[in-house]
Amino acid sequence: MAASTSSLLAAAASSSCTAISPRLPRGAPAAASVPSPSRHSCASLRASPARRHQSLFVASVAPTMQPPAESRVSTVVDVDLGDRSYPIYIGAGLLDEPDLLQRHVHGKRVLVVTNTTVAPLYLEKVTWALTHNNPNVSVESVILPDGEKYKDMDTLMKVFDKAIESRLDRRCTFVALGGGVIGDMCGYAAASFLRGVNFIQIPTTLMAQVDSSVGGKTGINHRLGKNLIGAFYQPQCVLIDTDTLNTLPDRELASGIAEVVKYGLIRDAPFFEWQEKNMPALLARYSSFNWKKNICLPKFKLNIFFFIFAVNLWFEMHICREPSALAYAIKRSCENKAEVVAQDEKESGLRATLNLGHTFGHAIETGTGYGAWLHGEAVAAGTVMAADMSHRLGWIDESIKKRVIDILEYAKLPITPPDTMTVEKFKSIMAVDKKVADGLLRLILLKGPLGSCVFTGEYDRKALDETLHAFSKN
Amino acid sequence: MAASTSSLLAAAASSSCTAISPRLPRGAPAAASVPSPSRHSCASLRASPARRHQSLFVASVAPTMQPPAESRVSTVVDVDLGDRSYPIYIGAGLLDEPDLLQRHVHGKRVLVVTNTTVAPLYLEKVTWALTHNNPNVSVESVILPDGEKYKDMDTLMKVFDKAIESRLDRRCTFVALGGGVIGDMCGYAAASFLRGVNFIQIPTTLMAQVDSSVGGKTGINHRLGKNLIGAFYQPQCVLIDTDTLNTLPDRELASGIAEVVKYGLIRDAPFFEWQEKNMPALLARYSSFNWKKNICLPKFKLNIFFFIFAVNLWFEMHICREPSALAYAIKRSCENKAEVVAQDEKESGLRATLNLGHTFGHAIETGTGYGAWLHGEAVAAGTVMAADMSHRLGWIDESIKKRVIDILEYAKLPITPPDTMTVEKFKSIMAVDKKVADGLLRLILLKGPLGSCVFTGEYDRKALDETLHAFSKN
Numbered sequence: 001m002a003a004s005t006s007s008l009l010a011a012a013a014s015s016s017c018t019a020i021s022p023r024l025p026r027g028a029p030a031a032a033s034v035p036s037p038s039r040h041s042c043a044s045l046r047a048s049p050a051r052r053h054q055s056l057f058v059a060s061v062a063p064t065m066q067p068p069a070e071s072r073v074s075t076v077v078d079v080d081l082g083d084r085s086y087p088i089y090i091g092a093g094l095l096d097e098p099d100l101l102q103r104h105v106h107g108k109r110v111l112v113v114t115n116t117t118v119a120p121l122y123l124e125k126v127t128w129a130l131t132h133n134n135p136n137v138s139v140e141s142v143i144l145p146d147g148e149k150y151k152d153m154d155t156l157m158k159v160f161d162k163a164i165e166s167r168l169d170r171r172c173t174f175v176a177l178g179g180g181v182i183g184d185m186c187g188y189a190a191a192s193f194l195r196g197v198n199f200i201q202i203p204t205t206l207m208a209q210v211d212s213s214v215g216g217k218t219g220i221n222h223r224l225g226k227n228l229i230g231a232f233y234q235p236q237c238v239l240i241d242t243d244t245l246n247t248l249p250d251r252e253l254a255s256g257i258a259e260v261v262k263y264g265l266i267r268d269a270p271f272f273e274w275q276e277k278n279m280p281a282l283l284a285r286y287s288s289f290n291w292k293k294n295i296c297l298p299k300f301k302l303n304i305f306f307f308i309f310a311v312n313l314w315f316e317m318h319i320c321r322e323p324s325a326l327a328y329a330i331k332r333s334c335e336n337k338a339e340v341v342a343q344d345e346k347e348s349g350l351r352a353t354l355n356l357g358h359t360f361g362h363a364i365e366t367g368t369g370y371g372a373w374l375h376g377e378a379v380a381a382g383t384v385m386a387a388d389m390s391h392r393l394g395w396i397d398e399s400i401k402k403r404v405i406d407i408l409e410y411a412k413l414p415i416t417p418p419d420t421m422t423v424e425k426f427k428s429i430m431a432v433d434k435k436v437a438d439g440l441l442r443l444i445l446l447k448g449p450l451g452s453c454v455f456t457g458e459y460d461r462k463a464l465d466e467t468l469h470a471f472s473k474n
Numbered sequence: 475m476a477a478s479t480s481s482l483l484a485a486a487a488s489s490s491c492t493a494i495s496p497r498l499p500r501g502a503p504a505a506a507s508v509p510s511p512s513r514h515s516c517a518s519l520r521a522s523p524a525r526r527h528q529s530l531f532v533a534s535v536a537p538t539m540q541p542p543a544e545s546r547v548s549t550v551v552d553v554d555l556g557d558r559s560y561p562i563y564i565g566a567g568l569l570d571e572p573d574l575l576q577r578h579v580h581g582k583r584v585l586v587v588t589n590t591t592v593a594p595l596y597l598e599k600v601t602w603a604l605t606h607n608n609p610n611v612s613v614e615s616v617i618l619p620d621g622e623k624y625k626d627m628d629t630l631m632k633v634f635d636k637a638i639e640s641r642l643d644r645r646c647t648f649v650a651l652g653g654g655v656i657g658d659m660c661g662y663a664a665a666s667f668l669r670g671v672n673f674i675q676i677p678t679t680l681m682a683q684v685d686s687s688v689g690g691k692t693g694i695n696h697r698l699g700k701n702l703i704g705a706f707y708q709p710q711c712v713l714i715d716t717d718t719l720n721t722l723p724d725r726e727l728a729s730g731i732a733e734v735v736k737y738g739l740i741r742d743a744p745f746f747e748w749q750e751k752n753m754p755a756l757l758a759r760y761s762s763f764n765w766k767k768n769i770c771l772p773k774f775k776l777n778i779f780f781f782i783f784a785v786n787l788w789f790e791m792h793i794c795r796e797p798s799a800l801a802y803a804i805k806r807s808c809e810n811k812a813e814v815v816a817q818d819e820k821e822s823g824l825r826a827t828l829n830l831g832h833t834f835g836h837a838i839e840t841g842t843g844y845g846a847w848l849h850g851e852a853v854a855a856g857t858v859m860a861a862d863m864s865h866r867l868g869w870i871d872e873s874i875k876k877r878v879i880d881i882l883e884y885a886k887l888p889i890t891p892p893d894t895m896t897v898e899k900f901k902s903i904m905a906v907d908k909k910v911a912d913g914l915l916r917l918i919l920l921k922g923p924l925g926s927c928v929f930t931g932e933y934d935r936k937a938l939d940e941t942l943h944a945f946s947k948n
Contacts, residue, residue, distance in 0.1 A: 108912050157627060164698045169910040192666075194908045195693060195704045196820070219669060224638045230669045231705065346670070434668045436643040438582050 072097060074327065077334040079214065080342040084234040088214060088334050090327065094241040095125050095202070098132040104236040105130065106198040107171030110139045111163055113186035114177040115146040118204055121247050126177050126202060140166045144182070149371040151181045151221045153229070159189040173198040173236070179205035179252070180212035180375060184230070187218030191233035201235045204244040206256025206326075207376050210263075210333035213238045215341040215351075221370060225432045226362040232346055240334075242327050245285055250412075255376025257282060257411045258357075260329050262383065263336040265404065266353050266444070269451030271332050276403070279410050281325035352435060352455040356444040357383030363429040364417050373418070380413035381471075387446055389467040393459055395447040403450070416471055423468045546571060548801065551808040553688065554816040558708040562688060562808050564801065568715040569599050569676070572606040578710040579604065580672040581645030584613045585637055587660035588651040589620040592678055595721050600651055600676060614640045618656070623845040625655045625695045627703070633663040647672040647710070653679035653726070654686035654849060658704070661692030665707035675709045678718040680730025680800075681850050684737075684807035687712045689815040689825075695844060699906045700836040706820055714808075716801050719759055724886075729850025731756060731885045732831075734803050736857065737810040739878065740827050740918070743925030745806050750877070753884050755799035826909060826929040830918040831857030837903040838891050847892070854887035855945075861920055863941040867933055869921040877924070890945055897942045 074091040094100060110130055114123055119141070127139045142162040144155050163172070174197060176186035183201050190199035203213035219230015245253070260282070264272025275282070337354065344351040360382030364373055387404040390396045405415050417426075435442045435455075442457040443464075548565040568574060584604055588597055593615070601613045616636040618629050637646070648671060650660035657675050664673035677687035693704015719727070734756070738746025749756070811828065818825040835856030838847055861878040864870045879889050891900075909916045909929075916931040917938075 153627060153631060160696060160703055164696055164702055164906055167906050167910070169912065170908060171911045188666075192662075192693075192703050192705060194702060195691065195706050217669065219666075222634060222638055228638055228668060229634055229666050231666060232669050432638055432641050434644060436641070437645045438643065 073100065075331045077331065077338050079234070079338045081216075081234060081345055084216075084345075086235055086237050088238040088240065088338070090209075090240045090242065090331055090334065092242045092327075094239055095122065095129055095243070098129045098134065101126075101129045101200070101202075101239060102134055102137075104198075104200055105137065105173045106236070107169070107173060108136050108138065109166070109168050109172040110137060110175055111159075111166065111168060111172060112139060112141040112175045112177050113144065113159055113182060113189065114141065115144045115179075115182055117146040118178040118182070119143045122177060122202075122204060122244065126175065130175070140168070144185070146178075146181075147371045148181055148221070148365065148375065149369065151185055151370065152223075153220060156185055156189060156220055159185065160193060163189070163193050168193070168197075170194050170197055173200060175200045175202060176213070176235075177202045177204065178208070179203065180208045183208050183213045184218050184227070185220060187216070187233055187235065188220060188230050191218055191231040196233070199233075199235050201238040203238065203240060205248055205252050206245060206330070207252070207259060207374075208256075209240045209242075209245075209330050210256055211259040211337065211354075213240075214334055214337045215354075216345065221366075225366055225429065226370075228432070228434070238334075240330060242330065245326065248285075250283075251374060251377075253283070253285060254411050254413050255374040257329075258376035258380040258383065258408065258413055260333050261404075261407055261411070262354070262356050262379070263333050264451065265383070265387075265446060266356050266453040267340070267451055268332070268336055269449070271336070272403075272407075272450060274332075275329070276407055278325045278329075279407060282329055283411060285326050349455060352442070353444050353453050355435065356446075356453060357381075357386050359430055359433050359435060359441070359443055360385040360417070360426070362433065363426050364421055366429045367421050367425045368418055373414075377414050378417075380408045380411075381415060381417045384408060384415045385417070385467055385471050386444065388470065389443070389459075389463050390446040392463040392466055393445065395445060395454075400446065400450055419473065421472045423465075423472050423474055426468050426472060547574065549805045551805065551812050553708070553812045555690075555708060555819055558690075558819075560709055560711050562712040562714065562812070564714045564716065564805055564808065566716045566801075568713055569596065569603055569717070572603045572608065575600075575603045575674070575676075575713060576608055576611075578672075578674055579611060579647045580710070581643070581647060582610050582612065583640070583642050583646040584611060584649055585633075585640065585642060585646060586613060586615040586649045586651050587618065587633055587656060587663065588615065589618045589653075589656055591620040592652040592656070593617045596651060596676075596678060596718065600649065604649070614642070618659070620652075620655075621845045622655055622695070622839065622849065623843065625659055625844065626697075627694060630659055630663060630694055633659065634667060637663070637667050642667070642671075644668050644671060647674060649674045649676060650687070650709075651676045651678065652682070653677065654682045657682050657687045658692050658701070659694060661690070661707055661709065662694060662704050665692055665705040670707070673707075673709050675712040677712065677714060679722055679726050680719060680804070681726070681733060681848075682730075683714045683716075683719075683804050684730055685733040685811065685828075687714075688808055688811045689828075690819065695840075699840055699903065700844075702906070702908070712808075714804060716804065719800065722759075724757075725848060725851075727757070727759060728885050728887050729848040731803075732850035732854040732857065732882065732887055734807050735878075735881055735885075736828070736830050736853070737807050738925065739857070739861075739920060740830050740927040741814070741925055742806070742810055743923070745810070746877075746881075746924060748806075749803070750881055752799045752803075753881060756803055757885060759800050823929060826916070827918050827927050829909065830920075830927060831855075831860050833904055833907050833909060833915070833917055834859040834891070834900070836907065837900050838895055840903045841895050841899045842892055847888075851888050852891075854882045854885075855889060855891045858882065858889045859891070859941055859945050860918065862944065863917070863933075863937050864920040866937040866940055867919065869919060869928075874920065874924055893947065895946045897939075897946050897948055900942050900946060 072091045072093040073089050077088040077090065079086050079088065089100060112123060112126055123141060127141070130139050131137055140162065142159055144150060144158060174186050174190040174193070176183040176199065183203060187199060187201070190197050201213040203209045216232050216234035217230065218233050219227045222228040261272070261275060264275055340351055340354055357379045361375070361378035364378040364381060365375065384405055387396065387401045391398060391401045408415055430441055433441065437457065440457040442455060443459065444453055444455050445459065446452065447454045546565045546567040547563050551562040551564065553560050553562065563574060586597060586600055597615060601615070604613050605611055614636065616633055618624060618632060648660050648664040648667070650657040650673065657677060661673060664671050675687040677683045690706050690708035691704065692707050693701045696702040735746070735749060738749055814825055814828055831853045833856065835849070835852035838852040838855060839849065858879055861870065861875045865872060865875045882889055904915055907915065911931065914931040916929060917933065918927055918929050919933065920926065921928045
């Protein structure tokens with residue numbers, strides 16, 4: 001019965017087809033709460049009895065996409081890096097599509113790298129997707145402890161040990177299944193194992209989906225600083241199944257939103273304004289209308305899909321201003337990141353702007369011990385500090401600083417560092433930041449109207465001192 | 475007095491100018507024992523009172539070279555890799571030329587990575603070369619324990635610790651000063667520190683000068699196999715000061731010769747034939763005529779340079795058939811390697827041929843415990859095994875196999891693996907070799923006339939079994 005309901009819903013989707021707009025032009029007026037579809041963006045999805053978790057409103061197809069005919073892929077964002085280019089697939093239920101994953105697997109051996117939290121939820125599904133109708137492929141897995149504090153060399157060695165003990169060879173593929181920590185570690189392991197093997201990113205947190213899985217930054221922490229050891233190494237593809245967000249704790253969701261906010265602030269004012277209007281929908285994780293979660297009690301299955309459809313419409317019009325808010329935020333974030341990475345893969349300049357708030361944030365993470373604060377929480381406080389410093393320098397209006405604080409506060413993210421972070425602690429940790437060059441700390445600061453920033457070492461040191469003293473103890 | 479003698483000798487060199495030929499064409503007849511200079515290869519070197527260790531016979535200049543006007547650089551071999559191209563400087567006394575090294579240093583901070591054997595010999599000289607007339611540059615150093623058994627993650631972490639504790643930033647330069655182990659570890663550390671910083675190779679062993687410092691293969695060992703963790707990462711330049719060979723133990727010299735022999739076997743028959751004629755000179759390490767070592771007792775300084783010059787000439791004509799034999803062998807080896815690397819940087823095919831004898835050799839190194847045998851010793855025995863297998867397959871004449879054994883035996887290199895290597899041990903370790911693809915072990919085997927080889931997984935397994943049984947116990 002569930003299947004037939006699902007297929008009916010899918011059929012409804014194929015005719016409504018209103019969901020995700022393509023990229024908003026930078027100079028466009030503030031986005032409406034529901035972005036309009038372009039003439040390219042609407043393609044019908046056909047119903048299939050085999051589908052599960054079918055999303056009702058995610059139905060647009062970007063012109064570059066070449067998913068299977070019956071694909072749930074709603075969007076493909078291409079990361080354009082010459083012979084290292086790759087697609088980011090975004091959609092609900094993508095892990096139910098073996099073809100999508102299998103086309104990017106090289107060789108007959110796969111190592112899935114995941115953690116103790118994600119493995120019970122998705123390892124079986126991913127293994128099925130890798131091997132379904134594909135008997136030649138064998139899958140190994142290594143399950144690491146969960147948390148930023150395990151993003152170190154000892155844990156990385158467990159990946160190498162497993163790969164070598166399993167006698168994987170150069171034609172194998174590593175699959176990162178998890179959040180940013182797993183993606184970074186698996187990516188660095190793939191970059192280093194036999195001097196480089198293929199790998200695929202399957203991010204399961206919002207943080208990883210909007211930021212860390214895209215762009216090829218991989219690595220581990222050192223006790224003295226974050227991400228100090230690593231490599232630029234691009235995956236074969238990034239596969240974002242938005243259904244995985246259904247199992248994400250609220251705190252992790254908010255952490256990811258800190259990075260979404262970042263894209264608006266540094267380069268995409270319309271996106272920031274859209275976020276201001278749609279933050280309730282983002283926090284309510286309307287990645288697509290999840291009828292199972294929102295309408296039905298798990299064991300109370302309604303066979304009257306018209307009722308569901310009507311409630312759905314009502315929801316869209318009255319409660320959820322953008323039913324696919326989260327999916328849109330992911331897509332828009334990936335597009336922003338892909339554009340930046342394509343222009344500056346190795347972070348010689350432009351790409352550094354993606355680190356707004358990160359210098360302060362990394363100091364918080366290192367200073368409080370990895371894992372005490374989530375990455376996005378530290379970035380949120382760091383972003384407020386960067387906005388404060390930008391305002392002290394006279395580079396932005398107070399209204400922008402206020403909007404930064406308001407949106408992060410609304411998302412229940414911290415807007416000040418923890419009490420344990422002293423001025424000296426900040427200075428000492430920031431001195432080993434990767435953006436230090438010839439002894440000079442360069443920062444990403446907001447400058448000009450909303451959506452503009454600079455990456456510079458030319459700023460008044462007094463403003464940095466004042467910000468540090470305003471946000472932390474001596 | 476020594477200086478004046480040296481400058482007179484140098485003046486003599488500028489007029490004799492007969493040393494190194496450019497690359498021999500592949501199809502050329504067997505090289506004469508003293509390769510002829512080309513019309514491009516002769517350029518005079520002017521004497522300078524500041525010079526030490528002036529080499530008498532190394533005076534040719536390749537057309538691509540742009541050393542300082544008074545440079546001791548005898549040859550520059552360019553590794554052509556697009557925006558990752560770099561020069562290999564070869565000559566005697568290059569560490570006495572600060573300009574040469576300093577032009578490849580980026581930023582103001584340098585980390586020299588070396589070991590307990592090399593540091594007392596050359597660290598001070600290299601530090602001087604980096605800082606002479608260059609007060610803005612500061613040099614840190616990390617001295618690692620010496621030996622293949624320390625080429626592991628724990629030792630690598632010492633490099634990261636030092637770099638991070640010294641607050642080095644992205645604009646720093648790592649300098650590898652030592653043999654292959656130091657080069658591989660420093661290179662991998664440079665590839666990974668802050669996701670990649672500049673580095674320079676100063677190889678001080680023949681093995682590193684003719685092979686491991688060129689081509690960007692970096693990495694560390696895993697307890698289950700050699701070089702299983704690493705990166706392809708190219709240096710800014712390779713600086714080969716042939717004077718450093720004066721302090722190299724004989725066993726280490728012979729180890730390097732195993733790789734020199736390899737180039738002849740896989741792709742350069744004239745070079746192999748030249749080696750057969752000049753092996754005595756190579757083993758006597760006539761990199762250039764070392765008058766200090768060969769004519770004078772250390773404290774018995776002759777002021778009669780004519781006498782030295784006469785003895786020198788006599789030596790060249792009667793004893794040492796190729797006075798710059800070692801320098802020529804280094805140059806020709808680097809040229810061969812540079813050509814291969816330029817065509818196949820990431821070892822998709824052709825580059826693998828540089829691993830003739832290495833699959834068997836790595837198994838010996840891993841099986842006997844890293845460091846028991848030197849790399850070149852293991853490669854020598856492995857090369858004989860590869861030649862034996864090639865002969866069993868009917869791919870080469872017995873005469874070639876015999877010549878392989880003869881030349882390696884003459885160089886006092888082992889031609890059989892140690893007794894502890896059983897057939898099972900070989901098979902078990904070779905199963906995790908990097909050249910295994912989809913479970914199939916691919917090998918580099920000689921095939922056809924001298925100087926020809928193949929990289930293939932298509933061979934009769936019986937021949938491999940027979941070779942293993944012929945060379946090791948059950």
